[in-house]
Amino acid sequence: xxxxxxxxxxxxxxxxxxxxxxxxxxxxGIFPSTTYExxxxxxxxxxxxxxxxxxxxxxxPEQVLATLEKGADAMLFSSGMSAATCVFMALKPGDxxxxxxxxxxxxxxxxxxxxxxxxxxxxxxxxxxIEALKNAVRPGQTKLLWLETPANPTWDIEDIRAxxxxxxxxGARLAVDNTIATPILCNPLAxxxxxxxxxxxxxxxxxxxVLAGALVCKESDEHWQKMRSIRASGGxxxxxxxxxxxxxxxxxxxxxxxxxxxxxxxxxxxxxSHPLVEAVLYPGLESFKHHHIAKSQMSGGFGGMxxxxxxxxxxxxxxxAAHLKLIKRATSLGGIxxxxxxxxxVEGPDTPCPRDLLRLSIGIExxxxxxxxxxxxxxx
Ligand SMILES: Cc1ncc(COP(=O)(O)O)c(C=O)c1O
Numbered sequence: 001x002x003x004x005x006x007x008x009x010x011x012x013x014x015x016x017x018x019x020x021x022x023x024x025x026x027x028x029g030i031f032p033s034t035t036y037e038x039x040x041x042x043x044x045x046x047x048x049x050x051x052x053x054x055x056x057x058x059x060x061p062e063q064v065l066a067t068l069e070k071g072a073d074a075m076l077f078s079s080g081m082s083a084a085t086c087v088f089m090a091l092k093p094g095d096x097x098x099x100x101x102x103x104x105x106x107x108x109x110x111x112x113x114x115x116x117x118x119x120x121x122x123x124x125x126x127x128x129x130i131e132a133l134k135n136a137v138r139p140g141q142t143k144l145l146w147l148e149t150p151a152n153p154t155w156d157i158e159d160i161r162a163x164x165x166x167x168x169x170x171g172a173r174l175a176v177d178n179t180i181a182t183p184i185l186c187n188p189l190a191x192x193x194x195x196x197x198x199x200x201x202x203x204x205x206x207x208x209x210v211l212a213g214a215l216v217c218k219e220s221d222e223h224w225q226k227m228r229s230i231r232a233s234g235g236x237x238x239x240x241x242x243x244x245x246x247x248x249x250x251x252x253x254x255x256x257x258x259x260x261x262x263x264x265x266x267x268x269x270x271x272x273s274h275p276l277v278e279a280v281l282y283p284g285l286e287s288f289k290h291h292h293i294a295k296s297q298m299s300g301g302f303g304g305m306x307x308x309x310x311x312x313x314x315x316x317x318x319x320x321a322a323h324l325k326l327i328k329r330a331t332s333l334g335g336i337x338x339x340x341x342x343x344x345x346v347e348g349p350d351t352p353c354p355r356d357l358l359r360l361s362i363g364i365e366x367x368x369x370x371x372x373x374x375x376x377x378x379x380x
Contacts, residue, residue: 012068028057053237061204061214075228079212080179080212081213090223093118096122098133099125100125102156105343133145150181150294150303155283155307159293163193173194174195180333182203182257185302195217196215198214203334206335208332258300261304265301268280268306276378281309282302304333308357311356321341323376336363338362338363
């Protein structure tokens, strides 16, 4: 058994064996204390001082996530955005970063506004275009490459190995937003990335009831320590109850992600040739432009996110969403219940997102029920 490597399912179901040591309960408790007693010798016996950085409820999800992502360390944050922005806050004014054009829209907005105001220059490159990336990097000045794959909401795929090679050539770090694939389907650190980021609000929690984020590092280097001190001084951490709830959700991550991926594959195929559908965007479809890259770096499925471009344009798409009965019209993704959203309505006039696009977060329901719902909505 000593060389035996535990599967993700086992690591998650057992939560790495954390327990309530005091009562021998199989589930750890919730620890609301914001502060910890100092010992008579003036030390802190268990290393914990104050909850802005230390709480027992952060430790289990952080360790489980670091194990799943095959990383050296992990940190929880109060949201995906606070995790993502922390990576950039650890850069210096004058540093240059390269990011694909299509990424989570709120983060793109943050880069175009706050990051710019702080002196961080971002070059946005066409998704899936390594030539554009090569032309955009500035050796010596480019300190970070950031990508999101599959990219919200068109699910474009970036070749993580190719980005990692370029990052290494110019001495920059590569950070990957792995929210959509999750560590169940893709491990960016094993493909050469230095940092992985998650909106834990999505699949990691999986029940649409916790806002959280996380970072995982390949090495606990100087940049990681700076991010740790940014979190400790800024305090963008979860409350202990939210961290506990996140861990409860994470215990079923593997089975939820696999079920959602299977459902999404069947759903995508069901509408690929539908006469009222312009296109189905899903990395699992062989017709998808980056399918071969997705196949080479994802295993076990292509995720639960897909988009449908509805024939007839924006108004037809909005009308279709309005006629769905089972699939709820709401933002966010990665929960057990299926959601739909007309993304251009959210992202505004400057969005690169096609205006006829409906984003679907496919849940773990019976897929035939979801297909029947979409069929009736399209055909009304
Ligand atoms: C891919 C991706 N990254 C990051 C975020 C931001 O996460 P949060 O809402 O937890 O701040 C989102 C939110 O939708 C997302 O979809």
